Amino acid sequence: EPEVTQTPSHQVTQMGQEVILRCVPISNHLYFYWYRQILGQKVEFLVSFYNNEISEKSEIFDDQFSVERPDGSNFTLKIRSTKLEDSAMYFCASTYRVRSRGEQFFGPGTRLTVL
Amino acid sequence: KNEVEQSPQNLTAQEGEFITINCSYSVGISALHWLQQHPGGGIVSLFMLSSGKKKHGRLIATINIQEKHSSLHITASHPRDSAVYICAARSGGGADGLTFGKGTHLIIQP
Numbered sequence: 001e002p003e004v005t006q007t008p009s010h011q012v013t014q015m016g017q018e019v020i021l022r023c024v025p026i027s028n029h030l031y032f033y034w035y036r037q038i039l040g041q042k043v044e045f046l047v048s049f050y051n052n053e054i055s056e057k058s059e060i061f062d063d064q065f066s067v068e069r070p071d072g073s074n075f076t077l078k079i080r081s082t083k084l085e086d087s088a089m090y091f092c093a094s095t096y097r098v099r100s101r102g103e104q105f106f107g108p109g110t111r112l113t114v115l
Numbered sequence: 116k117n118e119v120e121q122s123p124q125n126l127t128a129q130e131g132e133f134i135t136i137n138c139s140y141s142v143g144i145s146a147l148h149w150l151q152q153h154p155g156g157g158i159v160s161l162f163m164l165s166s167g168k169k170k171h172g173r174l175i176a177t178i179n180i181q182e183k184h185s186s187l188h189i190t191a192s193h194p195r196d197s198a199v200y201i202c203a204a205r206s207g208g209g210a211d212g213l214t215f216g217k218g219t220h221l222i223i224q225p
Contacts, residue, residue, distance in 0.1 A: 056211055
């Protein structure tokens with residue numbers, strides 16, 4: 001069964017460093033998402049991406065964040081200058097239907113630790 | 116902005132019990148998702164509902180659009196059902212991100 005994959009599973013970085021989190025969505029999916037979950041808190045929406053551009057972003061997704069689909073398979077989240085409060089689990093998700101209510105399929109997550 | 120509330124926050128039950136988890140949301144939605152999160156952190160989609168009721172195995176999800184309320188039921192609960200169950204609402208079309216509840220931490224004791 002196709003699945004969303006994410007790499008790395010765990011990333012440790014120093015405050016101020018840039019990190020890139022990678023996701024490979026399910027191959028025929030068209031909408032892509034990033035979510036984050038700070039330890040002990042609820043999952044929060046960061047950004048959605050469709051047709052090579054951002055469709056929607058939350059207040060959390062400020063200028064320190066960017067997303068890209070550099071090729072036909074990868075979907076990346078970049079944090080330019082990490083802060084301690086960026087430590088969280090980051091989930092990628094994808095769905096396949098255009099203008100519909102498609103079920104979202106989640107990746108296993110990348111745990112980001114900022115020291 | 117949609118607010119999604121779940122109850123209870125924590126639930127411990129004995130194996131075999133019928134489980135109900137409730138979710139309410141504040142504004143109209145296009146779909147409501149029920150998700151399961153295991154201790155390792157991974158999230159699995161259980162149901163996506165826009166009306167009525169869905170059933171998959173021992174899991175049943177219902178939604179009442181007028182009352183802005185959804186329930187997840189587990190029949191004949193089993194220790195392997197122990198997980199965090201999360202409801203999440205989507206307000207618009209396919210591009211809109213989900214608004215999540217805080218989750219219900221379910222423990223089923225043998």
